[in-house]
């Protein structure tokens with residue numbers, strides 16, 4: 001049978017794939033998107049950055065977004081797990097960079113479906129329940145793959161391939177370039193709860209991050225009733241607990257005073273979901289015949305809720321480059337190189353901050369909610385996401401200064417060191 005041909009094939013119908021495909025179709029390209037599952041489907045990643053809202057508005061999706069159940073997010077709350085100190089807050093309104101100062105939390109299943117429906121309406125041929133099995137050919141101007149639907153395999157070809165397969169990294173695995181970042185080897189345990197404590201007013205909408213020596217919990221309000229709750233642990237500590245992965249979240253909540261208090265009246269799920277080894281990069285992010293977008297390219301630790309925002313941004317950027325190649329006769333190689341730089345520059349600032357976040361000195365300094373020359377506001381500007389591909393000078397120099405303060409904090413304790421809370425060293429009967 002003759003392979004089906006499109007100008008662009010997109011693997012994956014999450015936010016990155018749907019956005020790339022929609023942008024391409026809106027500019028007149030013939031796009032086929034292959035999605036292994038069918039929407040709506042569960043996905044983790046429910047807290048957004050103000051920058052994500054900017055992107056959705058620019059994509060013309062604000063009205064559709066408004067129809068989805070969501071909770072307004074004005075910032076983040078940070079607490080040490082022992083609960084001996086009052087919470088600290090990072091409000092988006094303190095950002096040094098102009099732009100949206102609010103974001104939202106929502107359940108991903110309807111959000112992702114909304115994006116995929118919008119792509120379909122823009123003219124993308126969306127094939128759900130269609131899993132890509134193998135890349136057969138990958139070169140500039142000609143790509144071929146096999147995909148399976150209902151037990152039947154079919155061959156598809158295109159000029160350009162976009163890998164938006166998320167953590168499956170179909171192309172990264174095909175090329176053998178998926179590299180897990182050894183210093184960010186983490187495991188996440190999560191689920192949806194009911195009846196978790198919410199603060200009054202604006203506090204009801206913040207993302208809460210509860211810090212322990214071995215990692216951190218998130219509390220994300222999804223709607224009136226439901227709350228997404230999760231724990232990220234470093235891999236070695238996860239093994240050390242000796243607790244079955246599917247029960248680990250409940251075990252950890254019960255050991256952590258702040259979490260136990262917030263979940264006092266909560267309905268827990270039977271077991272938790274588990275994701276491991278989720279920080280990696282698949283370099284080069286673009287090359288002959290392909291572009292990788294969203295998680296398929298690289299994944300930054302989720303502590304700052306960057307994932308979907310980066311998926312929208314990389315999707316838009318890749319679509320613009322592909323349009324230039326296919327419709328404006330631009331040479332592919334320089335655009336692929338520019339795209340690689342874009343992804344590198346855009347994610348570098350987050351990787352740097354994530355690595356700093358895991359140092360106790362970061363908690364000592366950032367949780368004070370102040371700092372000379374407003375350095376903490378530079379960090380909040382990054383947390384808003386209005387910083388890529390390159391943050392403004394006012395943010396850059398402050399971030400350098402913040403890094404210097406972190407070094408000094410480690411050596412000289414510029415501010416009092418915070419008492420740590422350990423999930424593993426804490427006996428359940430002690431709290």
Ligand SMILES: Cc1cc2nc3c(=O)[nH]c(=O)nc-3n(C[C@H](O)[C@H](O)[C@H](O)COP(=O)(O)OP(=O)(O)OC[C@H]3O[C@@H](n4cnc5c(N)ncnc54)[C@H](O)[C@@H]3O)c2cc1C
Pocket residue numbers: 011012013014015016017034035036037043044045046047048049130131132133164165166167168170188190230275278293294295296302305306307308309311
């Ligand atoms: C623990 C954790 C917490 C997170 N928290 C947040 C958060 O608070 N905020 C945030 O913004 N982000 C968060 N993220 C990140 C977020 O989930 C991702 O960044 C985001 O979903 C990436 O979108 P994507 O479109 O690249 O990939 P995905 O949304 O994963 O979509 C990929 C799609 O590809 C499909 N697919 C996979 N393989 C194939 C195949 N072979 N053939 C066809 N289709 C295929 C899948 O079915 C899927 O629908 C979190 C991630 C983790 C692990």
